């Protein structure tokens with residue numbers, strides 16, 4: 001049996017002499033594939049089975065497993081391979097997508113988020129902090145962790161002064177309303193809160209189209225990362241590496 005899928009290669013691992021085992025995110029969900037001979041000299045599937053490439057893969061089934069017969073690169077996100085910080089942040093996105101994608105469960109929103117984020121990163125459309133914060137928050141929203149940031153959780157004020165964001169419960173509150181029950185929190189501000197609301201509510205294509213000052217970006221980055229890490233409860237070595245090498 002044969003089939004063709006379009007997929008983002010999340011991870012590739014060498015297997016035996018010249019094969020690759022791939023974890024990919026396709027329109028059908030996560031797939032684990034073998035690419036026999038992908039690492040052989042002059043292999044036609046080498047380029048299309050590299051990590052962080054979006055490819056059209058022709059697959060054949062053998063002993064209940066899918067193998068790659070042909071791989072045509074549709075988008076290779078070239079900019080990632082020319083900048084180690086972009087590459088390491090892209091690898092963090094891939095690691096996150098692997099955590100949230102499931103086998104046999106299609107999730108076109110997650111695939112689109114991955115492709116749009118890598119494209120923006122590869123082409124330097126926004127700062128890496130901007131793309132990272134939006135990726136983390138959108139990833140959370142797509143996976144059932146939409147924060148509740150419409151108004152102060154205590155007094156109901158829609159534009160709280162110097163608000164806090166609780167990354168324990170995803171709510172916001174005014175500085176003066178905060179009490180011990182609010183949970184673990186990060187500082188916000190009007191600007192970072194506006195950006196946060198934008199990211200959560202924007203259509204798929206436009207979720208990156210906001211602008212914030214450097215100061216508000218730092219708060220936004222802190223909020224999005226904490227919300228993401230608190231809910232995934234996982235260490236991401238690729239994130240640690242990006243933090244080490246970014247200027």
Ligand SMILES: [Zn+2]
Pocket residue numbers: 152153154155156157160173174176177
């Ligand atoms: Zn309040």
